Structure formats: C-alpha cells, structure tokens
Amino acid sequence: MDLVIRAPRAITGDTETACTVGVRDGRIATVEPYDAPLEGARQVELDGDVVLLPGLVDTHVHVNDPGRSEWEGFETATRAAAAGGVTTIVDMPLNSLPPTVDVAALEVKRKTAAGRVHVDVGFWGGAVPGNAAELRPLHDAGVFGFKCFLLHSGVDEFPPLDSEGLEQAMRQLRAFGGLLIVHAEDAGTIDGAPAAHGRDYGGFLGSRPPEAEHTAIERVVELARRTGTRVHILHLASGGALPMLAAARAEGVPVTVETCPHYLSFTAEEIRDGATEFKCCPPIREAANRERLWQGLADGVIDCVVSDHSPCTPELKRFDSGDFGEAWGGIASLQVGLPAVWTGARQRGFTLADVVRWMARRPAEQVGLDRKGRIAPGCDADFCVFAPDEAFVVDAARLRHRNPVSAYHDRPLAGVVRQTWLRGEPVTGDAPHGMLLRREDP
Incomplete structure (x- = not known):
C-alpha cells in the first residue's frame, strides 16, 4: 500500500467502527479490521479523539470566478x-462572467480553474x-446538470425561466437523462408581497413568504410528474x-x-436589525420551521445538506x-458547514x-x-x-474564503477538522492538487 491509516x-x-484503510494509487484498496497486519509506505495512526470521515461533497458552491473573483x-x-x-465541490453556473450557459463559457471556467484548485x-x-x-452540448461536455431560476436570480446575465421555458427545458433534459436543479421561489408570489427595505429583518422575511417556495415547488413537481424529468429542489427553507x-x-x-447549514442553525427570531450577513434567499425562517427541516432530514424527505456558499465583498452586504x-443575499459557509451541522445534529x-x-x-450519489x-x-x-468533541468560536477573519464576512462569526461550534486528504495526499493549502471533474455516463 502507498498509505495505511489506522482509525480507532x-x-x-x-x-462508526474501528478500521484500517489501505490506499493505493489514490484510491481505497481495502478496508480491514483495526488490527489487520496491513503495511504501507506511509503509516498514519489516528488518535481516539478523532473520527475518520469520507471527504465531504458540496454540490452547491458559488465560486464566482472568472468575472467576479x-x-x-x-x-x-x-x-x-x-x-x-x-x-x-460542484460550482454553480451564475455570478461568474460569463455564466456557464454554453460550452464556450464552460471552457473559460475550466481554464480559469486549471492548476488552482485544492480539492x-x-x-x-x-x-x-x-x-x-x-x-445537450453542455451535458456531453460533462456538466453535472442544469440550474434554473423561476424569478430574478440577482444578476441580469442569468435570467429566469417562465412556465413555458421551464417545461421546454425539462422535456429536453428528459430526452437525454439530464438533471434540473431549481431555485424554487415563485416570482408572482414575491411580486405580490411587500418589498424588502430598511434594517428590520421581519420586513425582509415578509418579502419572501413561504408560499413562494410552496407554489414554485408544486409547479416543478407537477412538471416532473408529467415529463419524468429528474429534478432537485435547491436550498429548501420552508418546512x-x-x-x-x-x-x-x-x-x-x-x-x-x-x-443548508444556515437553515438548520439560525432562526429569524435571533437575527438583529441591520444584520445583513444573515440575508439569503429563500430567507432564514422561524425556530419552529427550523425544527421541521430537521424532521425532514430524520424522515428522509430531505436528502442532503450543502452550503450554498454565496460570498461577496463586504461593501455589497451594505x-x-x-x-x-439593498444588501446582497448569500451566506459564506463553505469552511464551517460540517461543525455547524454537527453542532445541531448532536443536540x-x-x-x-x-x-x-x-x-x-x-450529494455524491445525486x-x-x-x-x-x-x-x-x-x-x-x-x-x-x-474531532467531534473539540469546540471553537468562529472568527470570520481566520476563515479561508476571500472576504472576512460570515453569519457564523462569533458563533460557538462543536467539531474541528484536523486534517483533509485528497486521493491519499494531505491538503495543506500550499500546492494545489485538485482535479476538474466531468460527469460520467452510467
């Protein structure tokens, strides 16, 4: 073996079990009992206060590069x-310039990322x-699926689909087995709600009512029922x-x-006036709603938890x-998602x-x-x-995403990531050795 990890x-x-993992050529070759006499060029003995997890898969990340780097x-x-x-990670097609809506734009994004990624x-x-x-050309070029909005996306270069366009896209994707992922908020419902303005979080919450999610999801589900197209509901906020x-x-x-972790962690009741670091769309809702989302995970209705990491410059948070x-809607949480979710889960x-x-x-299966x-x-x-039992307090200035803004700043969390390995090599943040992935046909 190239690497042997012994994990109590x-x-x-x-x-959770004790085991020994053998790695060869960047892949797991074998998983043996803890005391198995497995030898390797490198041997790693983990302490009993840490747990060996598979690397996480975050399928909802806005990298914004190129164009808004x-x-x-x-x-x-x-x-x-x-x-x-x-x-x-799987990078979202918008907020970068150009948006990933054709193969030429995909190639621009791949060239921008090449040689620079640590995962x-x-x-x-x-x-x-x-x-x-x-x-179809994008599908054949290896994208993992297609994102759409049913209302303004926040950037003019990525416009929403109307009802006819949504059905057309779904029928087209069904023909080649594509996946549609949907920002499910209904434009008409939100247009009919009071506009968000000022420092009051309750006013913002009222501008994005849960009915906007329900109406949009109902429409998407009905079209999926009729067409047979695979669909995925993004960042569900309404239980x-x-x-x-x-x-x-x-x-x-x-x-x-x-x-997302923020819907499982925060509640509307605790967001103070003017705290725009908590603005996201759909919005963080009330405490009782948060518990319904946790129950949705317990029941298996919600499949996965991903970050929707959507950062911006501090100025845009107003x-x-x-x-x-006026503030940009998005929460930067890529680095703290695991401890945030674990803190709520263990409770x-x-x-x-x-x-x-x-x-x-x-997320990997999806x-x-x-x-x-x-x-x-x-x-x-x-x-x-x-290390699941080690606690820390989030300091936004020490997080490694570009701008020191995070809704988790000053929040105590349980669980510290001690080390990360990618294909059998430790990720140090110095020399990037991540790969650019393409969707593979079954």
Whole structure:
C-alpha cells in the first residue's frame, strides 16, 4: 500500500467502527479490521479523539470566478473547502462572467480553474431563456446538470425561466437523462408581497413568504410528474413544503431535496436589525420551521445538506446602512458547514453517520460521483479527520474564503477538522492538487 491509516473511529457505511484503510494509487484498496497486519509506505495512526470521515461533497458552491473573483475565486474557495473537510465541490453556473450557459463559457471556467484548485471541482450548467440548443452540448461536455431560476436570480446575465421555458427545458433534459436543479421561489408570489427595505429583518422575511417556495415547488413537481424529468429542489427553507415533497416521492416522482447549514442553525427570531450577513434567499425562517427541516432530514424527505456558499465583498452586504433590501443575499459557509451541522445534529440525537450521509454520500450519489462520499474499496482516498468533541468560536477573519464576512462569526461550534486528504495526499493549502471533474455516463 502507498498509505495505511489506522482509525480507532471511522464512519464506514452507516456505522462508526474501528478500521484500517489501505490506499493505493489514490484510491481505497481495502478496508480491514483495526488490527489487520496491513503495511504501507506511509503509516498514519489516528488518535481516539478523532473520527475518520469520507471527504465531504458540496454540490452547491458559488465560486464566482472568472468575472467576479473579488467576491471569491477557485484558490480561496477550494482552500476553504479543504479546511472544512470538503474534498469535492460542484460550482454553480451564475455570478461568474460569463455564466456557464454554453460550452464556450464552460471552457473559460475550466481554464480559469486549471492548476488552482485544492480539492476536486465539477461544474453545473445553466438553463436560461434562449439556450435550449446548448443543453445537450453542455451535458456531453460533462456538466453535472442544469440550474434554473423561476424569478430574478440577482444578476441580469442569468435570467429566469417562465412556465413555458421551464417545461421546454425539462422535456429536453428528459430526452437525454439530464438533471434540473431549481431555485424554487415563485416570482408572482414575491411580486405580490411587500418589498424588502430598511434594517428590520421581519420586513425582509415578509418579502419572501413561504408560499413562494410552496407554489414554485408544486409547479416543478407537477412538471416532473408529467415529463419524468429528474429534478432537485435547491436550498429548501420552508418546512411547510415537506408533506408535498414526501407525497410526490411516495408516488415515484423523481425529485430530490437539499437544505443548508444556515437553515438548520439560525432562526429569524435571533437575527438583529441591520444584520445583513444573515440575508439569503429563500430567507432564514422561524425556530419552529427550523425544527421541521430537521424532521425532514430524520424522515428522509430531505436528502442532503450543502452550503450554498454565496460570498461577496463586504461593501455589497451594505453594513453601512444595514438595509436588507439593498444588501446582497448569500451566506459564506463553505469552511464551517460540517461543525455547524454537527453542532445541531448532536443536540437532536443524530450521529456522525447521519451527518456523513447528508453531507458526503447522498450529494455524491445525486450527481453520480460513485467514487466519492464513502470509505469503501474503489472509492477515491478522500478523508476528513474530524474531532467531534473539540469546540471553537468562529472568527470570520481566520476563515479561508476571500472576504472576512460570515453569519457564523462569533458563533460557538462543536467539531474541528484536523486534517483533509485528497486521493491519499494531505491538503495543506500550499500546492494545489485538485482535479476538474466531468460527469460520467452510467
């Protein structure tokens, strides 16, 4: 073996166990009992206060590079990912310039990322008005699926699909087995709500009511039912949509669902006036709603937890005015997602195996990355060494994404990432050795 890791505690499958992992040529060659006489060129003995996890897979990351690299970039985003135990990210198609809505733009993004990534990186394509002819070429070029909005995306160069465009895109994707991922908020519902303005978080919350999510999800589910297209609901914030989603899944509609650490961590009641670091869309809702999302994870209606890491410069958060109507909506959390979710999970009786399922295995399964998200023979030797009982307080200035802004600043969390390995090599943040991934046909 090139590498042997002896772990008194490791998450393999759905359990915590003691094991010895053998790595050859960047892949897991074998998983043996802890006392197995396995030899390797490098031997690592883990202490009993850490747990060996598979590297996390975050399928919802806005790197914003090229074009808005002052917001974030491939080097900084992937350093932050590695510091948080994330070994694979999939980059969103918008906020970069050009947006990833055709093959030429995808190649620009790949050239920008080449040689600069500290973890493995894949790419989503975009479904926007007028690019129907580009969907199949993007699919063939290796994007993992297609993102669309049903209302203004926040940037003019990535416009939303209307009802006719949504159905057209879904029928086209169904023809070649593509996946549509949807920012599910209904434009009409939000247009009819009071506009967000001023420092009052309650006013912002009222401008993005849960009915906007429910109406949009209902439309997407109905089209998925009719067309058979695989769809994925992004960043679910409203627990009120869970019964509808559970019923759709029970009848075989091909729909999966994610939520995010901030919806599981924060509540509307605790967000003070002017605290625009908490602005995101859909918004963070009330405490009772947060508990419904945790129940959705327990019931298996919500498949996975991913960051929706959407950073910007401090100026765009409008800390000068604290105006929720003017501030950029997005939360930077790529590095702290694992401890944030673990902090809430352990309080509610979940295990680290549950967290690994939500943040590693299921995101990998959703995008078809069969060699990611598990400690099992044949998988990439991607690992996170995690100390679940060590506590820390988040300092935004010490996080590795580009700008020192985070809703988690000053928040105490449980769990520290001690080390991250990518294909059998430690990730130090010095020499990048991540790869650019392409979707593989089954």
